[in-house]
Amino acid sequence: MPDLRGPAPYDALLLLSFGGPEGPDDVVPFLANVTRGRGIPEERLKEVGKHYFLFGGVSPINGQNRDLLDALREDFAEHGLGLPVYWGNRNWAPYLTDTLREMVADGHRRIAVLATSAYASYSGCRQYRENLADSLAALEAEGLPVPRVDKLRHYFNHPGFVRPMTDGVLASLADLPEDVRAGARLVFTTHSVPTAAADTSGPVETHGDGGSYVAEHLDVARVIAGAVREETGVDHPWDLVYQSRSGAPHIPWLEPDICDHLETLHGEGVPAAVMIPIGFVSDHMEVLYDLDTEATAKAAELGLPVRRSATVGADPRFAAAVRELVLERAAAERGLPVERCALGALGPSHDLCPVGCCPARAPKPAAAGADSPYA
Numbered sequence: 001m002p003d004l005r006g007p008a009p010y011d012a013l014l015l016l017s018f019g020g021p022e023g024p025d026d027v028v029p030f031l032a033n034v035t036r037g038r039g040i041p042e043e044r045l046k047e048v049g050k051h052y053f054l055f056g057g058v059s060p061i062n063g064q065n066r067d068l069l070d071a072l073r074e075d076f077a078e079h080g081l082g083l084p085v086y087w088g089n090r091n092w093a094p095y096l097t098d099t100l101r102e103m104v105a106d107g108h109r110r111i112a113v114l115a116t117s118a119y120a121s122y123s124g125c126r127q128y129r130e131n132l133a134d135s136l137a138a139l140e141a142e143g144l145p146v147p148r149v150d151k152l153r154h155y156f157n158h159p160g161f162v163r164p165m166t167d168g169v170l171a172s173l174a175d176l177p178e179d180v181r182a183g184a185r186l187v188f189t190t191h192s193v194p195t196a197a198a199d200t201s202g203p204v205e206t207h208g209d210g211g212s213y214v215a216e217h218l219d220v221a222r223v224i225a226g227a228v229r230e231e232t233g234v235d236h237p238w239d240l241v242y243q244s245r246s247g248a249p250h251i252p253w254l255e256p257d258i259c260d261h262l263e264t265l266h267g268e269g270v271p272a273a274v275m276i277p278i279g280f281v282s283d284h285m286e287v288l289y290d291l292d293t294e295a296t297a298k299a300a301e302l303g304l305p306v307r308r309s310a311t312v313g314a315d316p317r318f319a320a321a322v323r324e325l326v327l328e329r330a331a332a333e334r335g336l337p338v339e340r341c342a343l344g345a346l347g348p349s350h351d352l353c354p355v356g357c358c359p360a361r362a363p364k365p366a367a368a369g370a371d372s373p374y375a
């Protein structure tokens, strides 16, 4: 009888994240790491640096990853899943290459990877895969064993990701003054990306048709708005908007921006809004600055009551979803039939990014996909 629920062939899980500064001296070197060779205007970097300095030079993202690590280890232990969990970042310590070196030294050769980014896009998926390839190449150059890394599928529509956010929206609605509550607009928000990157996000079949990035966010927004309607009996109108744009002004990025949108809503007589950061796994700097600071100040200036709903963070339901994703992929790798949880209309995302998925402008090797140079 094969073990239907075990983590084999995986011998470890790697939590792969963005990384962020942990003090004022880290801010400029962190931004240099993020933007290496990416042509982000100097002005924008100074602006983003200011956001970090406002918070003592500390990004919230590392603390949130430590909390998620604790939640994962606790969930795995409770469910008898003896899979060690490691953490590595693309842009700050603990650096991905160092973590992989440590994992290999500990004897791990087949690693499941959870990225703290839920949707398809170059920035949210392929760039993580490129960094994995760079780190594997570094290990290879050092004569170390090169582990096999498998990135777990996109979880934007997994119930363990969607349900905690739905609860967050319900809590934010309940927190609005009663006289404006029923009229509140649900404003789903995510990171803007260049429209060219949005159009080519996801598998090639979806390119040109708007791409997977926007379609996935729309699907999640529809599910959450529907669940809120079921729970409250109120059919709140909703929109998907964007935030945290960078890049040169003449290059088109997804719009409208959340601050412009709050102004539009106010102009239309909408009495209140809930800002729902579905594009972010935890309270990143984009949430603390762009929503809680900038957009909240804009709303106050307009006299528009707003609330910002919670991100998933270290919610135990999310930790349980990660366990399910590991076991699901493990079973699939062992050739067993698997049930894949997904809400919404799009269905579960692919295990292996196909060739041409979320292409880079300048092609580079990317691990954990059909075009990976590694096994």
Ligand SMILES: CC1=C(CCC(=O)O)c2cc3nc(cc4[nH]c(cc5[nH]c(cc1n2)c(C)c5CCC(=O)O)c(CCC(=O)O)c4C)C(CCC(=O)O)=C3C
Pocket: 018, 019, 020, 021, 031, 034, 035, 038, 040, 044, 045, 048, 059, 060, 061, 116, 117, 118, 121, 123, 124, 191, 192, 193, 194, 244, 245, 246, 247, 279, 283, 284, 285, 286
């Ligand atoms: C889609 C997306 C996600 C979500 C998926 C995911 O989570 O990965 C994300 C996450 C994050 N982005 C982050 C920070 C930054 N992103 C930048 C730049 C950019 N992001 C982009 C897109 C995304 N970014 C793009 C198209 C650019 C411009 C060009 C480029 O560089 O590709 C820049 C440079 C300055 C600026 O342009 O703002 C910074 C500092 C942090 C850390 C925050 C913290 O400290 O809490 C996190 C989690």
Ligand SMILES: [Fe+2]
Pocket: 123, 191
């Ligand atoms: Fe970013």
